[in-house]
Amino acid sequence: MSTATPPETTARDDSAVPESSGMASRSPARLVKLVGSRLLFAVVALFAVVTLSFLLVSLTPGDPVQVIAGDLATEEQLDALRTELGLDQSLWARYVDYIGALLSGDLGTSYYTSTSVAGEIADRLPATLTLTVLSMALAVIIGIAVGAAAGYFRSRWQDRILNSGVGFFQSIPDFFLGLVLIYAGFFLLGWAPAPVGQLDIIQLPPPSVTGFITIDAIIAGQWSVAASSLGHLVLPVLTLALVYAASFARIARSSIGSALNSQQVQYARALGLRERTVLRYALVEARSSVLTYGGIVFVTLFGGVAIVETVFAWEGLGQWALDGILGMDIPVVQGFVLVAGAITLTVYTLVDIAVAWLDPRISHG
Amino acid sequence: MAPPLLSVRDLSVRIRSGESIVHAVNDVSLDVEEGEIVGVVGESGCGKSTMVKAVLRLLAPEAEVPSGSAVLAGSGDLLALDHKRLRQVRGAHVGYVSQNPFGALNPIYRLDRQFHNLVAAHRKGTSRGESRRMAAKMLDAVGIAGPDRVLDGYAHQLSGGMAQRVVIAMSFLLDPRLVIADEPTTGLDVTVQRQILDMVAELARADGRAMLLVTHDLGVVAQYCRRVVVMYAGRVVESGPVADVFTSPRHPYTQALLGAVPRPGQPLERLPGAVPDLRVLSEGCAFAPRCRSAFDACSVRPEPTPGGDGRTVACHLEKEPADAAAR
Numbered sequence: 001m002s003t004a005t006p007p008e009t010t011a012r013d014d015s016a017v018p019e020s021s022g023m024a025s026r027s028p029a030r031l032v033k034l035v036g037s038r039l040l041f042a043v044v045a046l047f048a049v050v051t052l053s054f055l056l057v058s059l060t061p062g063d064p065v066q067v068i069a070g071d072l073a074t075e076e077q078l079d080a081l082r083t084e085l086g087l088d089q090s091l092w093a094r095y096v097d098y099i100g101a102l103l104s105g106d107l108g109t110s111y112y113t114s115t116s117v118a119g120e121i122a123d124r125l126p127a128t129l130t131l132t133v134l135s136m137a138l139a140v141i142i143g144i145a146v147g148a149a150a151g152y153f154r155s156r157w158q159d160r161i162l163n164s165g166v167g168f169f170q171s172i173p174d175f176f177l178g179l180v181l182i183y184a185g186f187f188l189l190g191w192a193p194a195p196v197g198q199l200d201i202i203q204l205p206p207p208s209v210t211g212f213i214t215i216d217a218i219i220a221g222q223w224s225v226a227a228s229s230l231g232h233l234v235l236p237v238l239t240l241a242l243v244y245a246a247s248f249a250r251i252a253r254s255s256i257g258s259a260l261n262s263q264q265v266q267y268a269r270a271l272g273l274r275e276r277t278v279l280r281y282a283l284v285e286a287r288s289s290v291l292t293y294g295g296i297v298f299v300t301l302f303g304g305v306a307i308v309e310t311v312f313a314w315e316g317l318g319q320w321a322l323d324g325i326l327g328m329d330i331p332v333v334q335g336f337v338l339v340a341g342a343i344t345l346t347v348y349t350l351v352d353i354a355v356a357w358l359d360p361r362i363s364h365g
Numbered sequence: 366m367a368p369p370l371l372s373v374r375d376l377s378v379r380i381r382s383g384e385s386i387v388h389a390v391n392d393v394s395l396d397v398e399e400g401e402i403v404g405v406v407g408e409s410g411c412g413k414s415t416m417v418k419a420v421l422r423l424l425a426p427e428a429e430v431p432s433g434s435a436v437l438a439g440s441g442d443l444l445a446l447d448h449k450r451l452r453q454v455r456g457a458h459v460g461y462v463s464q465n466p467f468g469a470l471n472p473i474y475r476l477d478r479q480f481h482n483l484v485a486a487h488r489k490g491t492s493r494g495e496s497r498r499m500a501a502k503m504l505d506a507v508g509i510a511g512p513d514r515v516l517d518g519y520a521h522q523l524s525g526g527m528a529q530r531v532v533i534a535m536s537f538l539l540d541p542r543l544v545i546a547d548e549p550t551t552g553l554d555v556t557v558q559r560q561i562l563d564m565v566a567e568l569a570r571a572d573g574r575a576m577l578l579v580t581h582d583l584g585v586v587a588q589y590c591r592r593v594v595v596m597y598a599g600r601v602v603e604s605g606p607v608a609d610v611f612t613s614p615r616h617p618y619t620q621a622l623l624g625a626v627p628r629p630g631q632p633l634e635r636l637p638g639a640v641p642d643l644r645v646l647s648e649g650c651a652f653a654p655r656c657r658s659a660f661d662a663c664s665v666r667p668e669p670t671p672g673g674d675g676r677t678v679a680c681h682l683e684k685e686p687a688d689a690a691a692r
């Protein structure tokens with residue numbers, strides 16, 4: 001049954017050598033091409049978001065003029081208001097106007113306060129970004145640590161404890177957690193400042209340079225203001241971070257857990273690599289999906305920040321947009337959708353570039 | 366006589382699978398002597414991979430090992446080693462060639478780095494240049510032309526055959542006394558399969574390295590192995606010197622396997638009937654439902670019985686051939 005075979009020396013396998021072996025897959029040229037292609041896509045997508053949001057807001061049933069003027073307004077008053085707001089024109093004419101204004105940086109004015117939407121965004125965005133970015137950073141740290149530990153101890157008691165903690169924080173609504181933390185941190189223990197705004201009521205904000213209160217206070221040398229703004233950040237950041245850390249941990253657990261049980265990690269163990277190295281092999285495999293989900297979690301967090309901003313009277317973008325939606329303040333809603341869309345696309349683009357950059361299997365273009 | 370290099374005794378593995386328990390490996394015993402190549406054959410689902418993984422302590426958390434030992438000469442019972450000692454043994458004293466080479470290599474790091482991590486894990490302070498020289502030499506030995514290009518590339522750039530050669534190079538790199546290879550060519554192109562099996566067996570034989578080779582290719586077993594272990598339903602049904610077992614198989618399962626010898630490299634799945642469900646632990650001989658010679662006694666499980674000639678068979682026909690003949 002043993003058939004004669006050629007000796008192994010002739011059985012050399014050079015039929016398939018790495019096609020681009022040794023090619024620097026992380027060359028600057030590759031990065032430029034990668035970023036270029038993703039940016040082009042992002043710009044086109046942003047335009048689509050703007051158009052879609054315009055249509056959505058304009059075609060939503062309900063008459064903003066009626067809402068603004070109130071029930072007692074006469075027909076003449078309504079018509080006058082309609083003309084004033086430009087709502088008597090055709091959809092197409094309004095769209096062209098909107099886009100034209102947008103390109104010159106004009107996002108319109110609020111129906112109610114007559115303030116510039118672009119100005120409001122510039123005022124409020126830093127507060128919301130501070131809140132969301134810090135919350136996200138904390139959520140990522142907690143989420144990855146908890147998720148990695150749970151994945152490492154999968155289906156052992158450590159995992160079960162961590163998992164029930166994760167389930168707990170996932171099941172409470174963020175505003176409720178905010179209220180509980182206010183109760184504990186402010187009323188009971190007294191270490192948190194009053195949960196109203198970004199500074200104490202008697203404090204004046206520092207002169208605006210960057211728009212970020214903490215940074216501006218440091219620039220102006222107002223240390224007590226800087227400290228106060230950090231103190232005010234603690235509770236809302238903790239609220240958002242705990243809720244989003246929980247959903248992040250769940251994702252991290254499953255992707256790191258499955259990476260730890262993947263064949264390549266099993267093989268790394270079989271070769272007697274150090275446990276440190278084995279963990280690193282698992283983490284680099286899980287990296288792409290953790291990054292991708294991180295982007296999604298951040299975008300969800302940004303969209304869901306309004307309620308927590310309201311609970312803490314944060315005067316941020318989310319709270320402002322929520323009021324705009326309730327009052328059918330079309331320019332405000334469109335302004336928010338534009339910002340949220342731009343941030344979403346920016347985050348996704350960055351994630352996309354990072355994933356492609358970090359994974360040699362993904363080719364650019 | 367010196368004790369065997371690897372001595373597996375009464376090894377059992379149970380795997381939790383939902384509500385049920387899979388009895389994947391049951392009371393398996395086998396020996397690998399110094400410098401000897403031992404073949405392990407049997408249909409898919411007979412517990413070969415699970416047995417190998419249990420020896421290397423690579424089982425998933427769902428699996429448990431209720432009994433057994435696997436003593437490696439000079440290192441002790443692998444199943445009882447602490448993590449530190451286990452890590453030192455794996456890779457350096459026992460090499461492992463896994464079933465799916467693509468899955469075995471890290472997809473993110475360059476191969477050069479993976480070879481370096483391997484060497485550095487066992488020989489502290491080895492420089493990158495030194496580990497690269499070792500890797501290049503080994504890659505050359507496993508038949509890869511242009512090792513440098515391979516070392517600078519990533520796993521996904523390799524063909525299946527190349528990837529498996531790289532994995533083989535890794536498992537041989539630190540000169541282990543024993544290499545365990547689990548169907549090293551499954552999933553590869555049929556023309557490449559035999560080349561790689563020849564290469565790996567030849568490589569082990571040239572260095573006097575012992576090897577436990579799980580394979581479908583009975584031709585390779587006949588050509589390179591000194592002894593063969595036949596597994597069925599998680600048990601060893603027959604073992605002994607290849608020349609004897611292949612020329613005069615005693616267990617009906619071995620006879621069926623040899624009778625169903627397919628073209629080289631084809632899986633042994635052409636036997637009539639199917640491997641039993643290992644979630645139920647049968648009272649009798651697991652092969653009885655498919656056995657043409659089954660008789661009354663087969664409702665009780667036959668114990669593996671050494672025949673004195675180095676062969677062991679677990680079949681009632683051994684003791685009561687007359688009985689069976691009179692049936």
Ligand SMILES: Nc1ncnc2c1ncn2[C@@H]1O[C@H](COP(=O)(O)OP(=O)(O)O)[C@@H](O)[C@H]1O
Nearest residue numbers: 380382387389408409410411412413414415643
């Ligand atoms: N993780 C697992 N969960 C449940 N059953 C498993 C698992 N791994 C293996 N098995 C079962 O154990 C038995 C033996 O499998 P395996 O060791 O892979 O056999 P072989 O390598 O001989 O093909 C099979 O019935 C298989 O379904």
Ligand SMILES: [Mg+2]
Nearest residue numbers: 413414415548
């Ligand atoms: Mg197998």
